[in-house]
Amino acid sequence: MSDFTFWDVVRNLLTGLQWTLALSLVAFIGGGVIGLLVMVMRIARGPLPRHVARTYIELFQGTPLLMQLFLVFFGVALAGVEISPWMAAAIALTLFTSAYLAEIWRGCVEAISNGQWEASSSLALNRLEQLRYVILPQALRIAVAPTVGFSVQVVKGTAVTSIIGFTELTKTGGMLANATFEPFMVYGLVALGYFLLCYPLSLSARYLERRLHASA
8 A cells, every 4th residue: 555554545535525525515505595596587577587597507407517617627717817626616516506406496486386476465575575585485395305415416526526636535535546556445435435425415305305295
């Protein structure tokens, strides 16, 4: 194993795991904020915001995350602006996440019956007030399970960022595998790291989904 002990490998992988977790949180929180705005535009009454939001969603859902990552990392550099792998990864994954969350949440909002819109309209609430006080609190209950479930895809999507040199868990594993000549052991630990991040999220999503069906 060259000059690396088993615990050296584990310690370095834990550092990569921390960066994976940090990138996942940034992408999920940033994507949630942008996704909420896109969702509101997607269900707006005016045709212009609806078309803009739909184009945005279709653009990021219809292209591979890897291509989006390349466009951000290399495209910004072509404009004469230096961008770090961390920043490029955060931007690309945030935009990717926002498109999917917007569509997930749109479906949850549209699952609320039209009677709720009509009832809130009779209270002289405008569109945003209807969303804030009546529709979103009900849609939130439906949205929790699929949102938590999608967070698993965000965590696994961070692995793609190793292509541009961001040293998250996968990139760290690749460097350690080359240094130790123990790819099976190293990548086994990498897989274990992703499992430890994703499995609790998957369990939470299934639990919340069962709770939702039981209380429906």
